[in-house]
Amino acid sequence: MTVLISVWGAAPGVGKSTLCRGLARRLADAKLRVDHFREEEVLTRPQFAPVAEAFRTTGAVGPETLIAATGEFVASVLASGDDVVIADALVPFVPTLLAMGHDEETIDAFLTDLTEVLAPVSPVMVFLDGNAGAALSRAAGREGAEWLDQYVGKLARYGVSPPVTDAASAVRYLARERAVTLAAVARHGWHLVVIERADELSPDEVLHAVERGLRPWPADRGAAARKE
Structure with a gap:
């Protein structure tokens, strides 16, 4: 059985990428075959080439393009x-859909289709919750002073x-993004693991909390399958 673990968070800087690296190492150490799909790869992986092309040519991407690309991704x-x-x-x-101006009804319909497409890979969402303002400050401290201006400018251009x-105002928008994301995923029955106050935890503490939430742990499933 293949499992897709999708990691999101309340804001940039909350620790998503650090958690992804830790999870990938932990599962690889358990002798599982792990694909670590980094955030920037959506524009470089061949299955998502139509998505990248849409952004390059029009600056926008439609739900149908996302569904088709996801189907190719699942097949791969x-x-x-x-x-x-x-x-x-x-x-x-x-x-992405919020940035493209889609309303919550459209997003809910999209999630219905997306959940069906993803069913063969048993999607799980891990959501790192926390203080969005503090997370943005941490990201700005890591990336440099200009990063926050660029991030705010990007959201402003999308007209969210x-x-x-x-x-x-970016923090206020991120609160809406969080609410819509969590509600949509919960309505469609995904396994959802929310790590509260993740910005106040160490990377090891976050990883251990996620391991507790992901029961049965994928490494345990893999071991059972190999015994069979």
């Missing part, structure tokens, strides 16, 4: 024989709602 995962895919900020694409003009 199944063909690869990997046990686990760790995806950093990939599915369920809710932030509520509108973003500065860091404080």
Whole structure:
């Protein structure tokens, strides 16, 4: 059985990428075949070439394109024989759809289709919750002072709602993004693991909390399958 673990968070800087690296190492150490799908790879993996092309040519991407690309991705995962895919900020694409101006009714319909497409890889979402403002500050400290201005500018250009003009309004928008994402995933029956106050925990503490939430742990499933 292949499992897709999609990692999201309340804001950039909350620790998604660190968790993905830790999960990938932990599962690989358990002798599972792991594909670590990094956040930037959505624009480089061949299955998502139509998505990258849409962004390059129009600056936008439609739900149909995302569904088709995800279907290609699932087929490639199944063909690869990997046990686990760790995806950093990939599915369920809710932030992308919000940025493209889609309402919650459209997003809910999209999740119905997406959940069906992803069924063969048993999707799980891990959501790192926490203080979005603190997470943004941490990201800015790591990436440099210009990063936050660029991030705010990107959200402003998309015309998201509520509108973003500065860091404080970005935090307000991220609260909506969080709410819509969690509600949509919960309505469609995904296994959802929420790590509260993740920004206050060490990377090891976050990883251990995720391991507790992901029961049965994928490594245990893999061991059982190999015995059979």
